Amino acid sequence: MPSTEHAAKQLHSLYSDHHGWLYGWLRRKLGNACDAADLAHDTFLRLFVRRLPGDLGDEPRALLTHIAKGLVIDHWRRQDVERAWLDTLASVAPSEVPSAEAQVLILDVLYRIEAVLRDLPPRTCEIFLLSQLEGLTYQRIAERMDVSLITVKRHMRTAFAACLALR
Amino acid sequence: MKTSHAPGADLDQAILLEAADWMVLMQSGEASDSDHAQLERWQAISPDHEEAWRRAEELLGALDRVPGKLARGALSRLPSPERRQILRLGLLLLAAPTASWLALRHTPWREWSADLRTATGEQRTLDLADGTRLVLNTASAVNVSLTASERRLTLLTGEILITTGSDPSPMSRPFIVQTSHGTLRALGTRFSARRLENATRAAVFEGRWRCARPTRGKSPYSMPANNSPFRRRPSRQCGPWMPAPPCGRAACCWSATCRWANCWPNWGATIVVFCAATRRLPDSLSPAPSR
Numbered sequence: 001m002p003s004t005e006h007a008a009k010q011l012h013s014l015y016s017d018h019h020g021w022l023y024g025w026l027r028r029k030l031g032n033a034c035d036a037a038d039l040a041h042d043t044f045l046r047l048f049v050r051r052l053p054g055d056l057g058d059e060p061r062a063l064l065t066h067i068a069k070g071l072v073i074d075h076w077r078r079q080d081v082e083r084a085w086l087d088t089l090a091s092v093a094p095s096e097v098p099s100a101e102a103q104v105l106i107l108d109v110l111y112r113i114e115a116v117l118r119d120l121p122p123r124t125c126e127i128f129l130l131s132q133l134e135g136l137t138y139q140r141i142a143e144r145m146d147v148s149l150i151t152v153k154r155h156m157r158t159a160f161a162a163c164l165a166l167r
Numbered sequence: 168m169k170t171s172h173a174p175g176a177d178l179d180q181a182i183l184l185e186a187a188d189w190m191v192l193m194q195s196g197e198a199s200d201s202d203h204a205q206l207e208r209w210q211a212i213s214p215d216h217e218e219a220w221r222r223a224e225e226l227l228g229a230l231d232r233v234p235g236k237l238a239r240g241a242l243s244r245l246p247s248p249e250r251r252q253i254l255r256l257g258l259l260l261l262a263a264p265t266a267s268w269l270a271l272r273h274t275p276w277r278e279w280s281a282d283l284r285t286a287t288g289e290q291r292t293l294d295l296a297d298g299t300r301l302v303l304n305t306a307s308a309v310n311v312s313l314t315a316s317e318r319r320l321t322l323l324t325g326e327i328l329i330t331t332g333s334d335p336s337p338m339s340r341p342f343i344v345q346t347s348h349g350t351l352r353a354l355g356t357r358f359s360a361r362r363l364e365n366a367t368r369a370a371v372f373e374g375r376w377r378c379a380r381p382t383r384g385k386s387p388y389s390m391p392a393n394n395s396p397f398r399r400r401p402s403r404q405c406g407p408w409m410p411a412p413p414c415g416r417a418a419c420c421w422s423a424t425c426r427w428a429n430c431w432p433n434w435g436a437t438i439v440v441f442c443a444a445t446r447r448l449p450d451s452l453s454p455a456p457s458r
Binding site: 080081083084085087088089091092096098102105106108109110112113114117122129131132133134135137138153156157158160161163164165 | 188223234235237245315
């Protein structure tokens, strides 16, 4: 479609105008050229996916910085999760360490859980973890936390809905 | 990259909540055949419904494949928001003086990566964000984690003295001291914890007044007052060496999670010694009888 072509052209000119300073800004923030290049790329990608460059307004810098800031915070959070995961692996017997490809899947789930739990009340988090990671039935959780079964279900519903809403 | 659904077009919150309801029902083990049939009809309502359930199944499948114990371990290691901020700021302080680098080289990594530490011969007093005053004795290291639900100090080595402040948090957050020997939940307002080789020794100097008077009922939870007849030997109220669950009861002002704990009312303090590894502690770890 011609409009897509137009948008792609616009994105291209946006990229050549703004990639330089954005990369520099990210590099200063992250102290790492590789990560900065990745995140600069992701910033434009997100811009392209989320909205057409047509409605960027006069000052695309503000929007680009805003998107990049969010990505930097995500990046740091993922680093925290990765570090926590590696620390955990370092503390278990070698036979317990999952295979490399299993680890990729696990890390992905951990990123998601971390992102969801961050915004949930502590009790909801606890119930969610007891159910999903410790494998307790709702009934057992209700007994253990001394709440009604319906309360456990309500917390689980909140947590599941938050997981599903995660982008 | 994280999830495979079409980005941008996000699903209606109402549909997500309905999908979450279905997930709860399916996981509860209470779903009947007719529930399953109804779920299928629900998915057929619209492509969005179908997409919501696809996400739900993907999520449940992914959670199922995760080894729970390891995942839980990793999540519990995540820094709290406050600590994250400190860690981020910490990047600016990387250019540490050479002298401290030399000192650090000879310290086990867990200690030098601690949030707070003192060198041999150094004492430090700090005020934490919750109003707690923390004194680190010589050669001590402690990790601080203040979250919305708890205040936790992990004592890695050495000794700390804590005077809890009036916590500004709207929720009452338990104060927890953790060592490799166990976990203590403090009810006192002023207490110390010292890591020994095989055990951790804690002393409570000020507890709740209500707990400090044995005359107020014969509850085993009450802490004997200083002039208690139990002062000179291990208190009956504290019980003999006891395994983990009852030791919370033994430690008058503390609830401890550990294998063995015992508690003595001592001159001016109640001493709790606890450990995870041994069945009982060497006598040398018992507090000296008070005069």
